[in-house]
Amino acid sequence: MTKRFIRAAVVACLMGSAAAISFVPMTPAMAAKPTGPSVSTPVAKLLKPAADKLGTNDIAGASDLVKQAQALPDLTDFDKYKINEFAGQIAIKNNDFDTASKAYFAMADSPALATVTPEEQAQTLRIATLLAADRKNYPAGIKYGKAFIALGGAHDAQLEASLAECYYYSGDYVNAEAMANAIVAATPAGTAPTRGAIEVLLYSQIKNGKQDAAHTTLETILTYYNDPDEWGQLLDVSLGVKGISTIQALHIYRLRFVVKATSRADDYSTAASSAISVQLPVEADAIVKAGSAAGAAVPPKLAADAAGRAATDRKTIGAFEGEAKKSPNGELDMRLAETYYGYGRYADAAEAARRALQKGGAKMDANEANMVLGESLLASGDTAGAQAAFNAVSDASAPWAKAKHLWLLYLGNKYAATAQK
Numbered sequence: 001m002t003k004r005f006i007r008a009a010v011v012a013c014l015m016g017s018a019a020a021i022s023f024v025p026m027t028p029a030m031a032a033k034p035t036g037p038s039v040s041t042p043v044a045k046l047l048k049p050a051a052d053k054l055g056t057n058d059i060a061g062a063s064d065l066v067k068q069a070q071a072l073p074d075l076t077d078f079d080k081y082k083i084n085e086f087a088g089q090i091a092i093k094n095n096d097f098d099t100a101s102k103a104y105f106a107m108a109d110s111p112a113l114a115t116v117t118p119e120e121q122a123q124t125l126r127i128a129t130l131l132a133a134d135r136k137n138y139p140a141g142i143k144y145g146k147a148f149i150a151l152g153g154a155h156d157a158q159l160e161a162s163l164a165e166c167y168y169y170s171g172d173y174v175n176a177e178a179m180a181n182a183i184v185a186a187t188p189a190g191t192a193p194t195r196g197a198i199e200v201l202l203y204s205q206i207k208n209g210k211q212d213a214a215h216t217t218l219e220t221i222l223t224y225y226n227d228p229d230e231w232g233q234l235l236d237v238s239l240g241v242k243g244i245s246t247i248q249a250l251h252i253y254r255l256r257f258v259v260k261a262t263s264r265a266d267d268y269s270t271a272a273s274s275a276i277s278v279q280l281p282v283e284a285d286a287i288v289k290a291g292s293a294a295g296a297a298v299p300p301k302l303a304a305d306a307a308g309r310a311a312t313d314r315k316t317i318g319a320f321e322g323e324a325k326k327s328p329n330g331e332l333d334m335r336l337a338e339t340y341y342g343y344g345r346y347a348d349a350a351e352a353a354r355r356a357l358q359k360g361g362a363k364m365d366a367n368e369a370n371m372v373l374g375e376s377l378l379a380s381g382d383t384a385g386a387q388a389a390f391n392a393v394s395d396a397s398a399p400w401a402k403a404k405h406l407w408l409l410y411l412g413n414k415y416a417a418t419a420q421k
Contacts, residue, residue, distance in 0.1 A: 281309030283342025329361025
């Protein structure tokens with residue numbers, strides 16, 4: 001969970017409102033029948049030009065006038081409320097969130113808050129809540145967030161996400177989960193849930209011991225957001241599926257590198273070793289080089305082994321191509337498709353996988369052939385064909401089902417990202 005979403009919301013909230021107070025000249029009729037509180041005359045004489053300066057983005061000039069207003073004697077509660085509003089706006093424009101939070105907390109706690117319109121009350125409490133979360137003042141965030149909700153206004157996903165975060169960091173995981181879950185559930189179909197809310201939901205579920213629910217939430221996050229760390233978490237867990245074979249694990253490792261999941265040197269080493277063990281040395285060599293480029297170099301012995309085997313494979317690939325094409329069953333074509341994938345020859349890999357499926361044979365694993373077909377088509381830009389290939393994987397065994405599910409999840413992510421553009 002990060003603070004960048006909260007800060008953006010604070011600024012957007014302020015900039016989207018009437019940032020500068022407009023002072024309307026008092027008419028005799030208005031004076032005879034006041035419509036609400038007003039600042040005292042000495043304060044008005046300073047805040048009016050301060051508002052004008054804010055309107056022209058003269059932040060320093062506005063700040064000087066506000067400081068003069070703060071120094072005036074005998075300020076009323078409403079004077080202080082409005083002076084703090086100006087001070088808070090100026091602080092936010094200066095990215096001074098400590099000062100902004102003090103100003104808005106004072107406004108939210110002021111007796112004058114009850115005298116302004118419900119809309120202004122909501123605005124004050126909203127900004128106070130967002131600033132409290134940003135400043136890690138979680139008790140204040142809970143206090144002001146609950147007060148905002150008690151006003152009974154419109155649903156505000158960003159504020160509720162900040163409130164959920166305050167609950168989470170206060171150790172109240174039950175309320176954090178409930179609040180975040182309500183936000184996510186209220187998200188319209190096909191729309192990305194608020195990032196802060198769904199992350200609070202994930203980590204609250206983990207804290208509350210709801211591992212299956214957390215796994216589902218993590219997948220929901222990845223449907224909309226390509227987060228390398230969260231992809232890494234999901235793939236790490238998925239590699240532990242019971243009964244997984246080396247080739248099945250390699251198909252999951254391939255996705256790790258496609259989605260650019262956060263990876264350690266051990267991830268590259270294990271993937272490269274797996275590729276070597278299933279006789280895909282060129283792919284192993286490519287994985288080693290990718291790890292080195294990412295600053296996660298594998299052991300020198302493994303790197304040298306992969307490079308040597310890859311050099312030999314490149315010399316014999318032509319003969320293997322001819323042998324596979326002549327074979328009456330699809331086993332060699334499937335192996336050729338895997339080999340082509342490691343070479344980055346995705347169109348050739350798809351063609352070989354299709355031959356393998358057409359020829360069949362007792363030793364040809366149709367699920368493996370469909371997996372490499374889907375991966376190759378996706379790498380070639382044919383997402384519809386890739387989806388069809390992955391959906392053709394029909395083995396009910398947990399490892400192939402997991403590999404299929406993960407690649408389809410990635411496809412769903414790509415579709416969602418496209419839909420949001």
